[in-house]
Structure formats: C-alpha cells, structure tokens
Amino acid sequence: MNNFAQELRHEHQLIDKVLAAMSTVADLMERGQELQASTLAGLVQFLRIFAGEYHHNKEEKYLFPLLETKGSIEINRRVAQVQREHCEIADVVNQLASISVIYSSDPEAVKLSLVPLIVRLAELYPALIWKEEYLLLPLAEHVLTDSEQKVLQSKFLRITQEMGADVHDAFEELASGFALVVEYADAGACPLCSPAA
Numbered sequence: 001m002n003n004f005a006q007e008l009r010h011e012h013q014l015i016d017k018v019l020a021a022m023s024t025v026a027d028l029m030e031r032g033q034e035l036q037a038s039t040l041a042g043l044v045q046f047l048r049i050f051a052g053e054y055h056h057n058k059e060e061k062y063l064f065p066l067l068e069t070k071g072s073i074e075i076n077r078r079v080a081q082v083q084r085e086h087c088e089i090a091d092v093v094n095q096l097a098s099i100s101v102i103y104s105s106d107p108e109a110v111k112l113s114l115v116p117l118i119v120r121l122a123e124l125y126p127a128l129i130w131k132e133e134y135l136l137l138p139l140a141e142h143v144l145t146d147s148e149q150k151v152l153q154s155k156f157l158r159i160t161q162e163m164g165a166d167v168h169d170a171f172e173e174l175a176s177g178f179a180l181v182v183e184y185a186d187a188g189a190c191p192l193c194s195p196a197a
Helices: 004-030 037-068 073-105 107-143 146-163 165-187
Strands: 033-035 193-195
Touching: 004 033, 004 037, 004 107, 004 146, 004 165, 033 037, 033 107, 037 073, 037 107, 037 146, 037 165, 073 107, 146 165
Parallel strands: none
Antiparallel strands: 033 193
16 A cells, blocks of 8 residues: 555445445345355454454544644544544444354344344445545545654554454455355345345
C-alpha cells in the first residue's frame, strides 16, 4: 500500500465483500437454506479480528487521536460519530458471536435470531464505510502533514507485522471466498450454505 488512506480503503473493500456476501446469505436463508456453522464461525472471526481488532484498531488507536490533535470541532464531531458506530457494530458482532456458539450445536434454536443480526451488520457497515471513505479519510489526507502521514503508515505497518502476513493473507482469502456467494445467488445456490433439513 502507498499510504495509510489507501490501506484503509483496501480494507473497506474486503469488509464490503464479506458484508455483500452475508446479505446474500441472509436472503438465501430466508428462502430455506442453512448457513454452515463453519461459515458462521469464519464470519465472526473475520468481523472480530480483521474488521475489529485489526482495521478498527488502526483507526481508533492511531488515526482518530491524531485527527483530534488538529483542534477542529468538525473533525472531532466526525470522529465521535464514527467511534459511536464502531461501538454499535462491535455490539452486534458480539451478539453474532454468542449466537454462533449455539448455532454450531443447534442451528434451529437460533436460526430466527441469526438473519436479523446479519442484516443489521449489512446495514450498519456500508454507512460507516461511506462516512470514513468520503468524509473522514479525505479530511485526514488534507489536514495531516506528510510526516504525520508517514508516522501513521509506519504504525499501521507495525500492526500488520504483529498480526502476521500469513494471517492477513488468510483473511484476504476468506473475503474472496465469501464473495463467491454473490456470484452464485442468481442460481439460488450458496457455496457457504447447505440445504435446510
């Protein structure tokens, strides 16, 4: 990646792929297909580790505090709004994680709770990503000095190194696997689902 903003935008694309797939899965589940438990576990892992601990952590720990040093009421308002949305998404992901534990042993017990959570994430994330892509990142690129942007990029690189390149690549691969669902949806098939019993 060339700079911190491009890196965050690339991660947004991966999150978008996964959420588009899961929105499609929710539609297919409403038509009688059942999500494989391993797929749900992979989704939770992607949302918790890649989107939460990796992507959101970069923003929360490094980008937002740096933006807040600029002393602009408008910047602080936008940062606060995005932070609230991060918290709301984390809450829904935690609910999804709790349901996934039950789903692995008894899908029928929580099937009706699963689809609304997936749909909720598919609603929350695009709005958040839009705000970051079109409001916050352009603002950051404008107000942060070149040296601040370089420091930010080096901190992002450190987070990636701590995660490990192999783990990062595995999440990229997982996102691509989820994206296949959208291609199969028109045929009413889902490579991440199994026929409902």
